Amino acid sequence: DAKTTQPPSMDCAEGRAANLPCNHSTISGNEYVYWYRQIHSQGPQYIIHGLKNNETNEMASLIITEDRKSSTLILPHATLRDTAVYYCIVSSGGNRDDKIIFGKGTRLHILP
């Protein structure tokens, strides 16, 4: 089973920041938080990941609470192309020691 809880859907106005929450209250000390998104008819695309510190890259920012029980993915200036299903995943040991389990994700609608 997925170790995360996400709202099933969210709306965001184009040009505004999209803030996608994720709850992972049972996260272990060695588990990272990963975010992927899936645009219709394509494979999931990696966005960002982090352990405990906030992270930023060219796509998004990841804010992880101090107790690491929740996180927020921030798309700073949402565009229509950001309409997708966003998946939050926690995993330890990367890809050889742990299964990467997807939940149902959050369907983000960017409104023009």
Next chain:
Amino acid sequence: DAGVTQSPTHLIKTRGQQVTLRCSPKSGHDTVSWYQQALGQGPQFIFQYYEEEERQRGNFPDRFSGHQFPNYSSELNVNALLLGDSALYLCASSFGQYSPLHFGNGTRLTVT
């Protein structure tokens, strides 16, 4: 630099038949994972291959089997196809611990 490539892109089979799906990982990646994605659902983990061995397996019956070749490419085989096997089959590759997954765009399998 080619990403993850999967073939074929679409496939139609009849119940009871067998199917083989193929995946070439991203250059430099040595680990391949396979996922099944039913319509409207998140990707479900099938299994992962590293060093030509199955390292992790999800909750899928033995009808689902795989192989990894010395060049790191991989095959997914499904025997005795059922209507419920109709789905998008995704291949993902990675390298090293905590490395994000890179996905192909999948093979759409329809079982009639």
